[in-house]
Amino acid sequence: MTYAPILVTAVLRNGFVTRAPLSPALDGILAYRHLYEKLGPEIFAENKAAGVATGADDLPVEIVRDGDHRWYSVSAPIFHAAGEQVTFYHRRFDDHIGQDRVVEKQKRVLTTGGPYKAARKMDRKKITNAISWHVIGDRPEIERLLSHITQVGSARGRGYGEVVEWRYGEGDEVSARLNRALPIDYARRHGLPGRTIEAALHPPAWLPESRTMCIVPDVQAVEQAA
Numbered sequence: 001m002t003y004a005p006i007l008v009t010a011v012l013r014n015g016f017v018t019r020a021p022l023s024p025a026l027d028g029i030l031a032y033r034h035l036y037e038k039l040g041p042e043i044f045a046e047n048k049a050a051g052v053a054t055g056a057d058d059l060p061v062e063i064v065r066d067g068d069h070r071w072y073s074v075s076a077p078i079f080h081a082a083g084e085q086v087t088f089y090h091r092r093f094d095d096h097i098g099q100d101r102v103v104e105k106q107k108r109v110l111t112t113g114g115p116y117k118a119a120r121k122m123d124r125k126k127i128t129n130a131i132s133w134h135v136i137g138d139r140p141e142i143e144r145l146l147s148h149i150t151q152v153g154s155a156r157g158r159g160y161g162e163v164v165e166w167r168y169g170e171g172d173e174v175s176a177r178l179n180r181a182l183p184i185d186y187a188r189r190h191g192l193p194g195r196t197i198e199a200a201l202h203p204p205a206w207l208p209e210s211r212t213m214c215i216v217p218d219v220q221a222v223e224q225a226a
Contacts, residue, residue: 030061
């Protein structure tokens, strides 16, 4: 594989939904397809945390290691939002189908925890026609993996994040390596100030060992490092 800076752009039909500040993550999208091919489709029909309790360490993307941390050279998503739509909705269990879900010796369906837990959730829709990422990786393999991806972001089952076309161009290696969440110690050693957040350094993002306190460098700091 030959690694080079690439600008990857997803042209969208109707914007996308996100519940995280640095989502959708291109390394997460690539990891999904890579693990789908590696583990088979059946594993993704199970609970995600139990079914895919492994990190994707062999993507066709440059990986950076610093002490106990590792992450891919993929920038945060870059897009211009013409607007934002926030929707709140409730997830609840319908009583009229309860008899089909009650197991032996159980008198009622548990709605305070587990798969039928009632919840109030929020969708944050970004109204934009495209998302881009800078990445250092093998272009033919990245193009092959993304050719199978037709939606990005959350709420895909409701039609959000539909990808009309994937486009590729020349990327920027500094943006790929620095315009993203970085471990606090690493960012400080490289003189990169910014806001502090908890973030996943590498996919899958739901693994506890993937998450740590990070700094997202200011745009000016990244530009000065170029």
